[in-house]
Amino acid sequence: MAVRSKAHTALAGLREDLAGEVFAPADPGYDEARGGRGALIDRRPAVIARCAHAADVVQAVRFARELDLHIAVRGGGHGLAGSLVDGALLVDLRRMRGVTVDPAAEAVRVEGGATTGDLDRATRPYGLAATGCRNPGAGVAGFVLGGGTGWLDRVFGLAVDDLIGVELVTADAGRTHANADENPELFWALHGGGGNFGVATALTLELHELPEFAAVLLLYPAQSGPDVVRVFREIVRTGPAEVGGAVLHLALGRMLCGALLTYAGREAVLRELAEPLLALPHTAELTGAEARRLLYSTGRRAHWSAECLTDLPDESVDVFCARARDMPVPGGFRHLLLPLGGAAADGPGAYPVPYREASWLVHPFASWADPAGDERALAWVREACAGVRAWRAGAVCLDLIGDEGPQRVRAGYGAGNLLRLRKVKRRYDPDNVFRFNHNVQPI
Structure with a gap:
């Protein structure tokens, strides 16, 4: 009583x-x-x-x-x-969505509940941008502190590379701040360590000049998938770091293959780079925000995962496309292949974000309505990742996986970083209060 x-x-x-x-x-x-x-x-x-x-x-x-x-x-x-x-x-934190841009300093303060869409809308009028999540509904804080790969990572680096400071409520209900000079060890841990060390009530991020951003999505018959991937791969390999995007398989009444090419610059340059894709017979062409909206769909039920790859040889291309043919339909299923590299690979190697060395990322995404489809949808996500594991990098993008066991968590932080993270955890959260994440156990 x-x-x-x-x-x-x-x-x-x-x-x-x-x-x-x-x-x-x-x-x-x-x-x-x-x-x-x-x-x-x-x-x-x-x-x-x-x-x-x-x-x-x-x-x-x-x-x-x-x-x-x-x-x-x-x-x-x-x-x-x-x-x-x-x-x-x-x-x-979803009421805490304030985004304050300092255009003179080329920096932005983002509250803990703000989404990538909030961030983009605030920075766009100034011709500035940060590496934001590909899904505009995703929260900035969780995305950044988990590493953060997005449309601009090849030209600006991973989202966490732009982190200037974090305002945090710790496990003892205290308020603290971390940056390169204040609590530097905590600041290091927050570069990939996620929500293990407290509640991030605000982040300060460096911004980059981005006067223009262009995107085009071309849709092809599903059987053209291997050719589309190979052409896309060559554009990324030979093009500048400003080039990004994705190849995806999706169902829009019927199975299709899509090539989304993005460019941090003028649309005229994008179209020149896209000429090899435009030369392939395609059924539709979408541009701008409309092109990016098709990458993700929302449903009552959802599950996804990811696998980072060291390389993308022809055999892996064939496996990726074959797994797409097994995609359950109807439903909002997407099978995505995303290029990494560029500035993401060249960023600070000391942070606990080991996947920056990978060159490609396979990302199966399932969204559906009927509970009867749960088992089939989850199985397809698992099998889509398993199919490409012969080429996996070993590192994991924790932003794009759920609870997949301690080995995947270790791969997400890097075995060499885990002891250091556990020491930071002991200092700021010795009782492991913040455990419902990709958990770092206090040493």
Whole structure:
């Protein structure tokens, strides 16, 4: 009875103290507030704290520690790792979406709940950009702190390479800041270590000049897939770092192969680079934002994974295209092949982001509506990754996987970095409060 009374009193205090909103399971709006990325994950947090600012996050973490509740964190609301946990306190940052651009300094401060779409809309009027996630609905904080590969990584580097500073609420409900001069070891760990060390309430990122950005998506019959991939591969191999994009297989009434070519510059240059793709018989052509929108689809249920490759020989091209033929349809399934390299490979090698040395990334993405399709969809994602493992780099892009076991986590951080990360974890989160992520155990 005393424990229940303590919890009731603490919850009443949290409701009073928070500028944001608090939801318990019996409250109106609870189900809407806990809604995550899809019905495939259905969890019921004990309390949801929808925070309005960093002081709310402090109060929420303090509340959880007093009641010995686990803490899960939701930034932008996308991702497979850890945003909903039964019986935990969910710190929901999605009200904290402020983006403040300093054009003179070519920098931007991004609050913890902002999405890539929020970031792009704020920086575009100044002709500035950061490496943002390919999915505009993804949260900036989780994406950046996990490494961050996007449309601009070949020309500007991985998203985390632009990180200037992080504002953090730690496991003891304290507020701290990390940059190259202040808490430098924590700053190092946040370059790929994700949410292991606290709740990131804001990031400061360096921006780059990007007056123009062009994209074209060409759609082909599915059987043209191997030819399309080989032509795309050659354009990336011989072209400048400003060239990026993806090859993907998708179903739009029928199975299709698409080649999305992006260019950090003028559309006229993009079209010159795309001439070999334009020469292949194609059924449709889309440009600009419309072209990029087809890469991802949303559904009630979703799952995805990724495999980094050292190279892309002809045999791997054939395997990639063959796996696409096994794609379950109907549904919002995508089988993507993404080029890495360029500035992403040339970035700081000391950070715990080992996948920057890979040259290609295979990314099967499944989205569907019917629960009866769960087993088939998950199996297809697993098999799509397994098919290309003969060419895998060994490193993993943690941003693009869920809970796939400790070996994949080790590959995501790099075995040589893990001991150092565990020491930082011991200092800032010795009780492993922030564990619902690609977890680093305190040493």
